[in-house]
Amino acid sequence: MISYLNDPIFTNARLYRDIATEALSASEAAFFQNSRPKDDGSPGRVIAFDPEHRSFKQSMIAIVFAGMYMEARLWLFGCNRLGAAKYKPVDQQPLEQRLAALGIDDKTLEVDLKNYREARRALVHEKSVPLSMDASPIRIAQAEAAKAVQLMYRIEEALTEREP
Numbered sequence: 001m002i003s004y005l006n007d008p009i010f011t012n013a014r015l016y017r018d019i020a021t022e023a024l025s026a027s028e029a030a031f032f033q034n035s036r037p038k039d040d041g042s043p044g045r046v047i048a049f050d051p052e053h054r055s056f057k058q059s060m061i062a063i064v065f066a067g068m069y070m071e072a073r074l075w076l077f078g079c080n081r082l083g084a085a086k087y088k089p090v091d092q093q094p095l096e097q098r099l100a101a102l103g104i105d106d107k108t109l110e111v112d113l114k115n116y117r118e119a120r121r122a123l124v125h126e127k128s129v130p131l132s133m134d135a136s137p138i139r140i141a142q143a144e145a146a147k148a149v150q151l152m153y154r155i156e157e158a159l160t161e162r163e164p
Helices: 013-033 054-082 084-091 095-101 107-124 141-162
Strands: 035-037 045-047
Touching (some): 013 035, 013 141, 054 107, 054 141, 084 095
């Protein structure tokens, strides 16, 4: 159990982390189940159509729950470090901007959090338009899920290193 302000609390943060990790594993398993190596031996795979979209669905779960974990861990860490009243305004900032207020000066982590936030928003809040009008980057949910879960563990490591 994590505590702040000398008062024990209950949190689902670890459960969110586990759901994200398990969903990524399920996404990868579904992808490999519905693909095969190329016949000519070149790199890459031939993907078979999955009418249930299992890999995509699990990737979306991983992306969302990784974000839920990061939000929860940043909240717990911020409240422990600054107090809930002082951290509340920081919590309203984009993920990447919260690091400085928490004493974390890691530009790579900051850039990756911004990229995660933008990818998550694009995937979760889909804004479909005709392809001829779409200038947004193509995002592959499976790749974004892998990056999100990796980032989730990097945030966990960065915060754990700084906890008392």
